[in-house]
Amino acid sequence: MAEPLTLALPKGRLMEDALGFLARAGYATPVNGDGGRKLILDGADGRLRFVMVKPADVPIFVEYGAADVGIAGLDVVREAERDVYEPLRLPFGYCRLVVAGRRDRPDLPLRLERSPRVATKFPRLTEAFFRKRGVAAELIVMAGSVELAPLVGLADLIVDLVQTGATLRENGLVELRTILESQALLIANRASYRLRAGDVRALIDGLANAAREA
């Protein structure tokens, strides 16, 4: 039996759907991520080995080849700017990366902002978005609860992920622009794509079939 293909799975939001699609593609998957304590799990059929990582770390694991493949949100992949292949889009994890501000913000185009303070967990994408419009934004990079920043005067705007927009609304914020439409992605290491070509291709095709049937 060949070595299993190592797959980096994002803990949290995308995990359940990811495991569901892998199961439908015919791969043995760990049950409920085993309660979330073990970080490396082997599929019972020996075809996949799962490493459980923080979503934002999936591209790094894959770029370095610590995982041959991985499942991550497009938002995370674009923010990470890692050199990986993206063979497949998966039909879950839909969300948008948006610019949002307080509902009572003056109705001013973003390009006319002087140098807004922008709170975000996505500094690279945020910087690029404002630079493109000629605006020198002052980034406030946060680890969580970005919506809080405009409410307490820490930031003028935020750039954050929304699914339904309910959290924004509850906090008196409105969406101003969409930066990126995101969904789950299968990514692959450049070396593994070659050295494990058969296994990677089987996974791509299996998941693509499962996605079509979904």
Added chain:
Amino acid sequence: MTDRNRFTDRPLPEGVRDLLFADTAAFRAMTAALQATWSAWGYREISLPTFEYADTLATDVGATVDAEMYRFFDRHGRTLALRPDMTIPTARVVGTRLYDQPMPLRVAYVGSVFRYEPPRAGRQHEFTQAGVELIGAAGALADAESVALAVAALQAVGLPEFSITVGHIGFFRGLLAALNLPERAAHQLRVAVDRKAEAELARLLVENPSLPPLARNAVLTLPRLTGDGRILAEAEAICLNTTMMRALSDLRAVAELLTAYGVAEHVTYDLAEVRDLDYYTGITFEGFAPGLGFNLISGGRYDELIGHFGPPLAAVGWALTLDRVLLARELQGVVYAEPRVDVLLAAQNCARCLAWAARARNLGLKVETDPLGLTPEALWQAAQARGIPRAVYHTDAHLLHVQDRSGTHTLAADDWQEVASWLNR
């Protein structure tokens, strides 16, 4: 061991590193193996300057490398740059100085190159490249020589497992020409192919409904054209024009020659490889090793570069990153054993010891003398601490005392037969 970091006010700048003894010895050994290999294929080494005028190095090919160059000024205010690779300086030398020499020219080099890029997989801003260029020869035989020599080089540096993926830039160029997409869509296509993003390719087709069925099929099949030699046969079905067909037949000819070279087991093919589209003009290739997620060697045909500096000349070549080869070897369990010293010799107040040491060195032994005047006991301890297998001291003109792991014995000062048996290699 204590870690008294008393010198924190002398940090290294970002992007450079020291190589200590074992790593330096491993680099030297790999370099020697490479030199023996390419010299057996008729390649001759040149030495290139570390910096040149920035606009010499920043030709209009390779925009990424341009953005990554270390630039500085000379005292007249002209902009200089550290070489970001060795191929461009080599092309300059050939284009300006060697263009009328008998062709083909086989050129090799090894040295540091400098790039502002995030350190990844053993590669800092300064890293060591070794490579070859075959200049003044077009065609499959020259292409195959370059790939086969890449395989020979990776074998020579002691890498057990690796694979080289060969593509041909003409295949994608031909596809682009056949599709005749608007510039924006063509760019999107290139990005999608570069990322092997199959869903994006499908979406591009939806956005460009006027493409004929054959072209649509070609776009969707492209990312699957990666694998062993069989994909070259599959690729025939999606050729849309003579450019694609010519690229494919070039590649098939190369594949046949690689089989003749006996290196086919190390080679796979990928027709969807579009890196450095503006730089390469024919075959392209990249080498990978298990466990290291990054390429360790890359190359291809670049028939337009030398023309920037002189008469146009066909050229094909590759460069490997020694720092990554070292890492890849370690990942595969290859440990480089640094040659050890054979003898620690007491030499205080002992002129004849120095003569003995000279003669032992002539036999090929590595002999370290003790400059501190250690006692016999301390001498043996010092030897052990440094991994030297034996300590030797004289008590009179005719007798040596040898201490090793099995104890102490005496040896006639003129018994060179036993001394020769201490040679560890």
